[in-house]
Amino acid sequence: MRVSSVSAVAYDLATKDLDPPLAIVDLDAFDANADDLLRRAAGRPLRLVSKSVRCRYLLERALARPGFTGLMCYSLAEAVWLAKLGTADDIVVAYPTADHGALRALAADERARGAVTIMIDSPEHLDLVDAALGDGHPEIRVCLELDASWRPVPGVHVGTRRSPVFTPRESAEMAKKVLARKGFRLVGMMAYEGQIAGLQDVAGSSPRNAVVRWMQRRSAAELVQRRSAAVAAVRALTELEFVNGGGTGSVESTGADPSVTEIAAGSGLIGPTVFDGYSRFRPRPAVLFALPVVRRPSRGIATLFSGGYIASGPAGASRLPSPYLPEGLTLLGMEGAGEVQTPVTGKAARALRLGDRVWLRHAKAGELAERFTDYHVLAGDRVDRTVPTYRGEGKSFG
Template identity: 55%
Template sequence: MATPDVAAAPAVPATVPAGSPSADRARYDRATAHLDGPVAVVDLAAFDANAADLVRRAAGKPVRVASKSVRCRALLERVLAMDGFAGVMSFTLAESLWLARSGLRDILLAYPSADRAGFAELTADPGPAAAVTVLLDDPAQLDLIDATRAGDAEVRVCLELDTALHLLGGRIRVGARRSPLRTPEDLAAFAELVQLRPGFRVVGLMAYEGHVAGVGDRVPGRPVRSRLIRLMQSAARAELAERRAAAVRRLRQVAELEFVNGGGTGSVESTAAEPAVTEVAAGSGLYQPRLFDNYRSFHGRPAALFGQPVVRRPGVGVVTVLGGGYPASGAAGPDRSPVPWLPPGLRYDPMEGAGEVQTPLLGAAADDLLIGDRVWFRHAKAGELCERFAELHLIEGDRVVHTAPTYRGERKTFL
């Protein structure tokens, strides 16, 4: 089940200088003039430049692309064809099996699953079973898989290390609540249990430091907060590097590890610098959504945007666009809303925000917009944009060179 051909990526993509906002807006408008909005686009020059920068930051270690942040098979295949990328980090078992049957290999399912039908399919077919590695951190997950087995295919297992930073003797926790496996001995004990269970084999370790990789350290207008984040992240990196190295040493006494995965777009350099880590994960940096603007260590180019048509002009300094209320997941707040990007100078009405059906936008730039003109937005997160659109129009220069279906466009609703 191959995707349609898409313009090939360069083997080693070169960094392409960003154009001015007005030039980019003109290009996107010309490229999509034949399309009715709302419309979603990916600027391939920016996408390729961002990919090249991720590879540069990884300093020779392979980058495993996070499918959750891309959600378009054509673009997954594009980035996997580039030097420096290897393997996929998937987000559901159903998606993992679909990608494996589509021809992709080396798929790490980075979240535990309770998909009984999926595990029956995985254990019944040696092909997908060899391509997919599942994440486990609890004996009950082993029981669930065994209870649904439909064959004797070996299940490849990755364990997850809890990366949260504990302060004041554990009274303060900084980091996502993920795995219960925190110490090297926790991992080793669970690995021994897995290895003793027929039909399972430990092949990898994952340790995702979301409080470093997913939290910007340069918050606009918040210098004190930014400083505190940098102090926290410095302490977290030092603590985790020591604990992750100890965990890998102990785990290698129990299992033959094929990979040790860590990091994310915001921590590529620091994670790749750890000798114990063999690969880093990244995905959001390909699209460069707005939440990833707040880092000192790198500056990506906005590559994924969506355009909403102007449908009303209620008065001076205000226009109304169709829809646009596409909030991102996470703790609710203004930073989870898309940002009006082009033309510059537009902002939300604080009493209405981004609306389900219509969105008023304020600012002097509104007076230069006519009915039917397009306002370009950036989503707060990366792949979640693809849950709102069936297709992405891929742009080179000022023309659409391919239209690629998103997961939704391929009638795949994984979450």
């Protein structure tokens, strides 16, 4: 468990007039994390990943900092909503869409059409847009995704399963198909190296860690060559506004690729537990949630209300929320974090009384916002404001 530099008492006092369950943003930590991301990017623009935040106030606060340029959204409906609100005028949707209603909303809104770029990796994506909008539809901005996984030998795939476009030749062929279609404008390329950005290497010397770091070095070196060649092949056919790569976990290695013009990042602002296993950087926990003690089944166990906020990804302990403050608490292996109750144990559990708060961290950055309608924003030792999450604004994009 990560050692905290903040006491539970400070958070308890700041929120003493609020009833848990509640979620907070430690603004000092959030701003420090933003500074650290910019430092790691070393002057390369950062595109802010909205799925890792899911709160307009925090998105706008980060975007106000020089160095953060534009948004990367996870849903076209989300992107159109944010464009209409003026949150950003440069938005890339990181995943292809099959949402006909959102495509029609995009086509019908001139401001959104100028701001939003959708993701494609096959002619079928273009066909889907044509089917949704009909012949003669307004020009739609598109970005071509290159698969960034590592394939050291035939049949071995290390990384996320994303685009079928893998080689420079396939990139150029797909670009030609886009350029030949009316109603589309190819403006960018993207490649997400999940095997580097999204994989813990856990500082240390265990054999597993050594293998992960070896793989990441080899994969990064291969990707620089292949991505550079793919970008060059597409740039020979048309101008590109941007080439996006990476994530919070790979800012340094992605920034070393000269073909990349911007780096995607977002989770590093929040500091979820998934980053506790990275050796290269360590963001401060900036978003926490508090649960009240409602039972004392034994001297060494305190039971919290609710808490089953399980993160997405491969099922396992790494997706459970983690007790953070007071220090010295752990979940029970037989119960974990439950739908209506979450028992915790450890030395600190003996001092907990009914009504006391336990502060926990979520495993992934933005998904906690799906559980809470509001974030209470702490500036120093007080609640500066309360802001809605996407859910609090009545929005849920899947």
